[in-house]
Amino acid sequence: MANRAARSLLSVALTFLGLTCVTFFIGRVIPIDPVLAIVGDKASAETYARVRAEIGLDLPLPVQYWRYLTKVLHGDFGNSVITSRPVLHDLLQVFPATLELALLALLIGVVAGVPMGVIAATHRGRWQDQVIRFLSLLGYSMPVFWLGLIGLLLFYAKLGWVEGPGRLDVAFDDIVGPVTGMVTIDSLLAGEYEVFWNAFWHLLLPASILGYLSLAYVARMTRSFMLAQLRQEYVLATLAKGLSPWRVVWVHALGNVWVQLVTVIALTFGSLLEGAVLTETVFAWPGLGLYMKNSLFNADLNAVLGATVLVGVVYIGLNMISDLIYPLVDPRARDQ
């Protein structure tokens, strides 16, 4: 057990090293001159050279990388040019907004996608399968910004079922102080139910749209995993025992499908946490995706690199979490 923990820690360390290496390299090849971004294009050659030396760009690359690494390990990603605050501060503010969106989207994707995949597999070729496959395909091929705009037009502007862009109505701003940074959870913790419901109705539409996209993927994967399981001998054996087809599918076969779904769900969550740039832009959702987009458009190198490291860390974290979940769903993973 200790051996396994040590090995997983080592692999995390190596992955992190690789990740910082890549971001550092991106920072060097990206056509943004960090010196020029600070001094402006009217500065003299001496000023340019002085600032260049100040931020250490005249040092050999390995030294620069070492400096970068030690800073990153201390949580120092430098200051953002746009917000002129430390990048870490910005990230800690935008990430919970994305996390909140991603969690609800994942919940929708899994709670609806898994049963849909199972039903499609057990009704292979029949109308249930056709409908579910059509819905999945639609989720795959529909441009998300278009879906977002149509959703806003229909459910917000026409029907008024949900709230519009942003996380809260202006009237509710600053009532609840940030604890987790996720407004719905913070408002519940503070007992501000009115704030909670306002935040919830703001959250529901973008989360549903992202949830629909994950649902399409989860349902498709579940269907193909389930079809493979239904061909296994143990399915015949459980039928021969006299179990109902319902129990054979939803207990035995699905129990085995979960083993494979862990990875699919972790990857889905990862792609949701990367920040859905288009969705966050359409819904003016102040999350990671919107932050990255703004940083990129404004050549805010520190912010871009910081956000990239964060996304990498998210994936490393998700990998660790799925490693912890595997033994729970698969007894074979407990013995290794």
Added chain:
Amino acid sequence: MTDTGMTDTGMTDTLLTVRNLSVTYSGDDGDVRAVRNVSFTLGRERLGIVGESGSGKSTTGRAIMGLVGQSGRIEADEMRLGDTDLAHLGEHGFRKLRGQRIAMVLQDPKYSLDPVMSVGRQIAETHRTHLRSTKRDARRAALEMLEAVHIRDPERVYTMYPHQVSGGMGQRVMIAMMLIADPDILIADEPTSALDVTVQTQVLAIMDDLVRSRGMGLILISHNLHLVSSFCDRVLVMYAGQVVETCEAAKLSEAKHPYTRGLLAALPQLGNRRAELPQLQRDPAWMADLA
């Protein structure tokens, strides 16, 4: 070739009667008749079904349990288990029968046990399904059943998962799982082919013991002529979905049908070195005269 009622085998009463059973699979390329007009009866005895791959022996066994899949169609003039008419039984009726009156042991326990459920729970599950027992009663029954299949430490094995048990132990778990609800008939489809030679005999002995002491009928499906002739009371020989010969197991060596003779001739024998084993010569007439 249809005189399957052999009175001299000592069977006291008939458990299962099958008359002109056919199984047809419909696919994109048309229909395939996997089993054609098979007739036999089963008493409290051990009946072997032998034949090469694709001869329809497994499908015959599965048809008796109504497990031929969605594309399979079962037809029979008569298929009767005690006073239950199997030929006109719907899926729901079959479900009540499976495990409780007819059970089946499959070839390889590595694949026929659910890998993510402990073996004890899988045994108890059969009990709970048919006897509507409480968790505790089902557990106790499963532990007793594990002991009945000669597992030394039932409490420990109960919590083990299929990947943690050996092939022989897995097949004993399978037998326990299938016999716990006290069925009348056990269909064993190649139950020892995936096992090491040393444990094959052991597993067969345990199965035989339980089947005898419970007064059950056993259908042993195998491609192994030696095994079937030494273990069973009677043997059906199948070829291309049909029964070509029925005989007493002890008299298998006196079989008359050219297909059976061909199979016997193709068996290697210890102490009798032959440069090459004869190849089975198939005669299209075997299918024609039975169709």
